[in-house]
Amino acid sequence: MKKDWVTEFAGIYVAMYSAYDEAGDVSPERAKKLARCYAESGVKGLYVGGSSGEGLLHSVEERKKVLEAVMEEVRGELKIIVHVGANSTRDSVELSRHAEELGADAISAVPSIYYRLSEDAVEAHWQQMIDSTNLPFIIYNIPQTTGFRLSPRLFRKMAAQDKVIGVKMSGESTFELQQFKKAGGDDFLVFNGPDEQYLAGRSIGADGGIGGTYGVMPELFLKIERCYANGDTAEARRWQFIVNELIAELLSFPSLYGAAKAILKLRGLDCGDVRSPLLPVGPEYAGRIEELNGKILRYIEEAGNR
Numbered sequence: 001m002k003k004d005w006v007t008e009f010a011g012i013y014v015a016m017y018s019a020y021d022e023a024g025d026v027s028p029e030r031a032k033k034l035a036r037c038y039a040e041s042g043v044k045g046l047y048v049g050g051s052s053g054e055g056l057l058h059s060v061e062e063r064k065k066v067l068e069a070v071m072e073e074v075r076g077e078l079k080i081i082v083h084v085g086a087n088s089t090r091d092s093v094e095l096s097r098h099a100e101e102l103g104a105d106a107i108s109a110v111p112s113i114y115y116r117l118s119e120d121a122v123e124a125h126w127q128q129m130i131d132s133t134n135l136p137f138i139i140y141n142i143p144q145t146t147g148f149r150l151s152p153r154l155f156r157k158m159a160a161q162d163k164v165i166g167v168k169m170s171g172e173s174t175f176e177l178q179q180f181k182k183a184g185g186d187d188f189l190v191f192n193g194p195d196e197q198y199l200a201g202r203s204i205g206a207d208g209g210i211g212g213t214y215g216v217m218p219e220l221f222l223k224i225e226r227c228y229a230n231g232d233t234a235e236a237r238r239w240q241f242i243v244n245e246l247i248a249e250l251l252s253f254p255s256l257y258g259a260a261k262a263i264l265k266l267r268g269l270d271c272g273d274v275r276s277p278l279l280p281v282g283p284e285y286a287g288r289i290e291e292l293n294g295k296i297l298r299y300i301e302e303a304g305n306r
Helices: 005-009 028-039 060-074 089-102 119-132 152-159 174-184 195-203 218-229 233-250 256-266 283-305
Strands: 011-015 045-048 079-083 106-109 137-141 164-169 189-192 208-211
Touching: 005 079, 005 164, 005 189, 011 079, 011 218, 028 060, 045 060, 060 079, 060 089, 089 106, 089 119, 106 119, 119 137, 119 152, 152 164, 152 174, 164 174, 174 189, 174 195, 189 195, 195 208, 195 218, 195 233, 208 218, 218 233, 218 283, 233 256, 233 283, 256 283
Parallel strands: 011 045, 011 208, 045 079, 079 106, 106 137, 137 164, 164 189, 189 208
Antiparallel strands: none
16 A cells, blocks of 8 residues: 555645854754754754755765754654755765665755756656665755756656655746646645745645745744635635745845844844855844844734734
8 A cells, every 4th residue: 555645744844944153064952952943833844954954055974964963853753854965966875875874754855956967867866866765755846946947757757656755846836836736646745845835835736835934934834824724715815925025024135044044043043144155144134133033923923822
């Protein structure tokens, strides 16, 4: 009997941020503290080492260190999906095997970036990760950053494998999301990627979401999900509009992740700054960050009281 991956994995996952010390080195202690915060928020799991986690700016050893800290802190409490995508297939395979050794629940990967790879090359890149472990694999499709758009042909070929259980659809088209769900079938996982389209993605077939802005307001995405699950579409839409207002403000800073980390620092979760070439959010933005943090916290309080 085929495993019910949708029931096992569906839900809201925070795309976890990086955590550095004052010298800019990966901090296992700060990563553990951040993971603990999310475990207590009620989300289904964490997506570790992806875009929000600055994984592609880390060495292989740094990525291992982050995952080791997360697994030590929340193994068994949260579902852990590990992003193992790297430019080198060899590095991706090494990260895949490491994730399996630590007991992660699934691996996921973008295509190799920079080189304009053919579909055959991307398929071979992913296939070596898939074949290297017994873990389920989740495709990560984000064409606006990788330059590679997952075609229906390659999607169907990948999804036909038992170990390929889902796709993180971070492309901007909900039509494509719906088409992936249709082609994959009811038992194939589809995660909504664009945070500003969470409700749209859910309403057209997504089984949950994985997002970076969830990291400063997981409670608001959980609120949208509760409203949607309860059939209160109007209220779900109201909260999605609130979230989008907050996302627009986050995007107005020099870097989204820098702003998110500055907000977390105000809450006692110091994760350090972003790593270059991402731009920091300096002290000149302190007033605006405090104002935005206050607004988010007020909405979180309202969401919990309604």
